[in-house]
Amino acid sequence: MDRMKTCIEEKPQELHDVCEKMDIPRLKPSEITFIKEYVMVMAPVSKALDVLQSDKMAYLGVLIPTINILVEKLQSLKQENLQYCEPLVNAIISGVNRRFSYLSGKKYLMATASHPMFRMSYIPNEQKDDIILRLKQELSAAHSPHVAETIVSRKPENESDEITDYFSRNQENVVGELNMYLQSTANTPDSAFQHLSKMKRVFIKCNTGVPASAACERLFSVGKDIFLPKRNRLSDSHFEKLLLCRINRSGTSASV
Secondary structure (H helix, E strand, C coil): HHHHHHHHHCHHHHHHHHHCCCCCCCCCHHHHHHHHHHHHHHHHHHHHHHHHHCCCHCHHHHHHHHHHHHHHHHHHHHHHHCCHHHHHHHHHHHHHHHCHHHHHHCCCCCHHCCCCCCHHHHCCHHHHHHHHHHHHHHHHCCCCCHHHHHHHHCCCHHHHHHHHHHHHHHHHHHHHHEEEEEECCCEEEEECCCCCCHHHHHHHHHHHHCCCCCHHHHHHHHHHHCCHHCCCCCCCHHHHHHHHHHHHHHHHHCCC
8 A cells, every 4th residue: 555655646647547547447536535534544563563573673562552552543644634544543443452451561561661772751740659659669679689789888887777777778878779770861771770680670671571382372272172173163253262272271171
């Protein structure tokens, strides 16, 4: 469609000549308008897919910004007075919102907040305080006891002071590292976490996805054991239920 739009806009006469030589009707004005609108609507979708499939952006934290930008661009297309593709825009927006309704979960917000390209930019205002608190908790967990002990530089006066000093210094280090991360302008993991080792651990924990497709491949392998010649009239819904029961049979007493 993109190539067709280029031909329509830049080489209309050549396109007409091709239609005549192939003895096919020329494109009607309404068809040309539809192609232009379709390319305009699907361009943000194609770009979003390219981003999510990119090896350099294979992080969980990229999902929320990508979907938000996609929906914003589609919403802006409603102001373009589309003649034919406005129902397509509404259908895509509705489908995306329904498919990705789970993105408001803390897991995905933490992944986005710990990614240096986005930080708190795509976190809803009402949830920013909660996400910052969770980042502090993750940073505290990343500080091992022996690291925290090296932070103590003064000799405590008694055992009580030693315990208090241990926790206060550890908390100060956590807050300091988090502030450095949030105030930094570096937008790549290599540069942003060069001197923030604990924040780097949080980033890896929150953004690392499943590295292989083995789980999906096992699902396909089990499918051939269900869709046998004697079961060749299974409906899609019934086949899906049998497949999931077989995969999860360790957690159920039912036999398939």
